[in-house]
Amino acid sequence: MPIESGEAIARIAKALKHKPGALLPILQEIQEQLGHIPSEAVPIVASELNLTRAEVHGVVSFYHDFRSEPPGRHVIRICQAESCQAMGSAVLTAFAKTHLGIDFHETTADAAFSLEPVYCLGNCACSPAMAVGKEVYGRMTPQRFQEVLQEVAGKSE
Amino acid sequence: MDVQRLVKMANDIASFFEAEPDTSKGARGAADHLKNFWDPRMRRQLLSYLDEQGGAGLKSIVLEALRQHRLEIAGQQPPDR
Amino acid sequence: MHAIDDIDYGTPRKVSDTMVTLQVDGSAVTVPAGSSILYAAQAAGRRIPKLCATDSLEAFGSCRLCLVEIQGRRGYPASCTTPVEEGMRVRTQTPRLADLRRGIMELYISDHPLDCLTCPANGHCELQDMAGAVGLREVRYGYDGANHLEVPKDESNPYFTFDPSKCIVCSRCVRACAEVQGTFALTIDGRGFASKVSPGQRESFMDSECVSCGACVQACPTATLMENSVYQMGQPDRAVVTTCAYCGVGCSFKAEVKGDQVVRMVPNKDGHANHGHSCVKGRFAFGYTTHPDRILKPMLRKSIDEPWKEVSWNDAIGYVAGEFKRIQAGHGSDSIGAITSSRCTNEETFLVQKLVRAAFGNNNVDTCARVCHSPTGYGLKTTLGTSAGTQAFDSVEKAGVIVVIGASPTDGHPVFASRMKRRLREGAKLIVVDPRAIDLVRTPPGIEAACHLQLQPGTNVALINSLAHVVVTEGLANEAFALERCEPADYQKWKAFVSQQTYAPEQVEQVTGVPAAQIRQAARLYATGGNAAIYYGLGVTEHSQGSTMVIGMANLAMVTGNLGREGVGVNPLRGQNNVQGACDMGSFPHELSGYRHISDAGVRGLFEKEWNVTLNPEPGLRIPNMFDAALDGSFKAIYIQGEDFAQSDPNTQHVESALRAMECVVVQDLFLNETAKFAHVFLPGSTFLEKDGTFTNAERRIQRVRKVMPPMAGLADWEITMAIANAMGYSMHYDHPSEIMDEIARLTPTLRGVSFEKLDRLGSIQWPCNDNAPEGTPTMHVGQFVRGKGKFTMTEYVATEERTSRKYPLILTTGRILSQYNVGAQTRRTGNVAWHQEDVLEIHAHDAEQRGIADDAKVSVASRAGNVVLTARISDRIQPGVVYTTFHHPVSGTNVITTDNSDWATNCPEYKVTAVEVSPVARHSEWQRQHRDFTARQQALLKERETIEA
Ligand code: SF4
Ligand code: SF4
Ligand code: SF4
């Protein structure tokens, strides 16, 4: 972990530690700024809040929103909520997993894609839905999924 | 025993009883302490140091204790066995 | 896993004035309100299956195995989380419940290895028991789904193994680490199927924050967390209740035994001092008891340069008696003496002092408390009337303000520290007075001292007077208490004394280095924060003004009315397991058992009649006096019961020349310790596992020590002392230590009501125990002080003569750490060395930089008395100008540099203040090299010993 990140983490922890229930906001802010919560952040946050490392680690690992590894360049989130489920998001999810060779909360070896579940993207009219980064896509099929992937991969080149 | 160690120990005791504004009470306290906690051979050695060398280096409260409560400090001889 | 003979009630016992009666499977049972149904059922003899509940932890309600049916309620509530109600009708066994439970067990077992037959928990596993209880016969899910069977074991801890493949994620371990130990080293990583137990951040136990207390191992229902000794030896077959022989907390244990071998030590849930908890020492570090270094035959030699010669017990005892008599005939009856041990039992220390007074005919007996808590005796006796702490440990649960002075409970008294931490988490305020930032100053989760008065070593008395000054001058005194309970004239005099401007915080700041505002804040908090309790350790006593400081703390407690009820008091945290007891037994040269002065003819009369001798009415020599007298030739022989002052006493070189000057040094110990290297006779002692007796802990609690194996060398320590007395012509005869306790009780008013029979019945007794208090006295000084009226005593601050100078600009202070015990003779011979391989010198970065010292560098530490070489560790726990080390390893020779300054009243050495200089070096000091050569030579003389057949 670069020294700057260490300093950033300490800064964030110091700034937010007086909030009630400071741990979650601090972790969120770290993830926001660094993209993930490196394991080196845990002792810094723990010591600032006078918690044990185990306690902080427990919280980081409990919430799927927190990631301990840096995410891929593109985070794909596939909706698992009712409407999308009814329209076949399970098939889409299974396809995505095999296609990318990863499970939820994992990142491909080339660090290009991470896969996450999400519960409703507010796009129920066009179920099943998914998002890549901030971009939302509707009426997804395995076919469309491959196309979208190619599209975003192309963009980032 | 090394008499200088006894002198130091006696003076350490004196430092505590110096807090007492009434010096004769302080001397009484120091004398009692010597009598209650010191082996007689140490007490007698301190007394002979007083007699033979004038008790050089002893704090005044110790000197007063030794002079005023001499008999008690000298103690009883151990019973013959 | 809990002890083999424990009944697990599932949820903790509740205390309540209201009792509730309910029906469990048709039988009525009455339990305190707030109890769970699970608890009530067990009380009624009905065992409800359960996995996530155990009675050392609050209910959690995660496994759902304990579900029951309650008449008039829908569904199947978990009995562990459902409190009892009056008139409730509960059914614990119905066909529907059986189905549900079987279904749950099926899920657990589908992800569990089926190697019960070769599992270390086999025969004592809750998962196995539950599978049996619910009648599990098949697992419909098969065993082929995703599982955790391949996860590797964590064998990093020397005493227990973590085998995650067997984990059922009940989180009992996580909760034990939090609720019982208060370390919070474990967590559940992830959630759902992926969840698993994680020490620290998914690391090994040794790398995590774990302190190896063993609470998680005890809580685990499966073999996931299991003692290595059970892996090696299998399940024990019986349990013997006994008391830990390490520290003054006095944890009660069940020694679980197979044949006469201890398999494991499990803390006793019914233990009154520890309530089922323990620390790494008592729980795991008992391997020294069977260590090959133990010497099991008596040995003799004429001079310390000769090889040892093994002899029979008869020859050894005959030789000792002969030498003692010869020396007395030649040099007078006062020329010999003895030392009692704070590690031996009360009965054994009592016998040694009896040997001295009755058979030697003098009072030259002392005990290792001389070098630790003798000032406690003097100070508390002077002010309150008796030489003991005022409270039970449980009292801390009622404290609003906790003051810790010169002690590090998490290191020295870990089990009590866990209680203290729990109280602090509940919101009690903490004041720490210590030159070093002990763990408690800031320790997760959430414990933070309200004030840390980080004073210069050696200025305690100035500080305590200043706290009193603030109380008195700001009108915070509890005048009513002080005037009614204490001598009024002394009170007025004392008030005037502490009100002097010299003790105003603004003045005292100059001396102590503690900002005046902090002193005022602490004094106000202590006086106004509700019940305030003082706990202190050797950082108070081991000073030239040790006794004065103890008096000062008692004064402060009296002036604020913080004495005589629960939640308050002045409490020494005693170092060794039986320091309190050794003192109670009359081990000091000036007093008989129960703290009665030897000059009191009435008291002497009692003993003279019982012992059939005339006693010498004059006090004898103290340990340091014995050394001085040895050097001037008037003290020639000594009998040392389990004490190692060549390592533990200050100014080692002085002690060594004194030992060399004596004609007959008799050491009774387990190992060839440092002192034994100067001995002429070695008598092999026995460990606490090899004898019956009692220990008395820091809260005056007398507890039984029970024999689990015969003495390895043939005799228990009390039998050796008895044999010496008889050989010297003074007849002693006891068939069992209980007879010694009976004699102690006959002769000692504060112990009159104590007997082994009563101890077996009550579990433990806190003295005084007599007709006024037949079951003992948890809190002292209720209503009236032991001495009648409390005595305020003036405590002038006198700076120690040990001052810094240009040559010795730093102050060295000493302490200890969790995993090692005192001089380490025992713990160094156990797996505990995994935590502390050497004594290090903590030094502040500023001082280190000035001297060109890097972290981990070898440095010389030189004082006016000598010098040694240690490894430096840069630390911000201490301030610039102060350095700190521990004294667990002989080769460090820490006491080579401590001086022979001592407490004015008791000669307790001033370990805590030594002026030193620290400089980088390449090799060991001259003393350390000599010590190494001498040790090698002595080991050779031991190896070359002439042996005899057993
Ligand atoms: S041994 Fe004690 S400190 Fe270590 S994890 Fe277990 S309960 Fe926590
Ligand atoms: S290690 Fe033991 S106590 Fe901890 S969760 Fe697993 S089975 Fe339960
Ligand atoms: S060393 Fe002390 S705290 Fe640890 S188990 Fe023994 S008595 Fe208890």
Ligand code: FES
């Ligand atoms: S349910 Fe999938 S977007 Fe709303």
Ligand code: FES
């Ligand atoms: S024992 Fe009650 S839910 Fe586990």
